[in-house]
Amino acid sequence: MPQIYDMLQKDHETVRTALDRLIASGNGAKKTREDLFDKVKTELEIHTKFEEEVFYPTFRADKKDKEAKEEVKDALGEHKDAKQMLAKLEKMDKTSDEFIEMVKELKASLEHHIHDEEDEMFPQAREAVSDEESEEMAKKYADMKKKAH
Ligand SMILES: [Fe+2]
Numbered sequence: 001m002p003q004i005y006d007m008l009q010k011d012h013e014t015v016r017t018a019l020d021r022l023i024a025s026g027n028g029a030k031k032t033r034e035d036l037f038d039k040v041k042t043e044l045e046i047h048t049k050f051e052e053e054v055f056y057p058t059f060r061a062d063k064k065d066k067e068a069k070e071e072v073k074d075a076l077g078e079h080k081d082a083k084q085m086l087a088k089l090e091k092m093d094k095t096s097d098e099f100i101e102m103v104k105e106l107k108a109s110l111e112h113h114i115h116d117e118e119d120e121m122f123p124q125a126r127e128a129v130s131d132e133e134s135e136e137m138a139k140k141y142a143d144m145k146k147k148a149h
């Protein structure tokens with residue numbers, strides 16, 4: 001069983017790669033852009049749902065200090081921003097420059113968020129959350145993913 005942190009990190013990489021491919025695509029590549037956008041949206045939906053419902057609450061419960069609370073609060077705000085951007089992108093003309101400009105904005109915002117998670121939250125969680133809990137989360141997430149796909 002992979003560790004939950006590895007699973008989440010793998011998602012980050014998947015989303016990052018899809019966003020890079022989107023940004024590199026030409027305005028004429030409508031179908032490619034639609035497919036890549038759907039991939040980003042689906043990945044982020046399940047990823048943020050799991051983090052919000054399982055990972056963050058576990059992290060916050062085990063780390064009762066104010067810092068952990070603040071980190072989760074920031075992370076939730078960043079998820080909300082990403083979801084708003086995804087909703088806007090969904091309605092946009094995928095062949096437009098505006099679409100790619102906003103994808104770039106989403107990418108920059110997510111890079112910041114991913115950095116906070118991977119370099120601050122995950123190392124703290126590795127310390128605070130027991131191996132059993134981490135394993136249980138990994139199982140839960142694998143189940144969630146199976147059901148979603
Ligand atoms: Fe994440």
Ligand SMILES: [Fe+2]
Nearest residue numbers: 048051075117
């Ligand atoms: Fe997140």
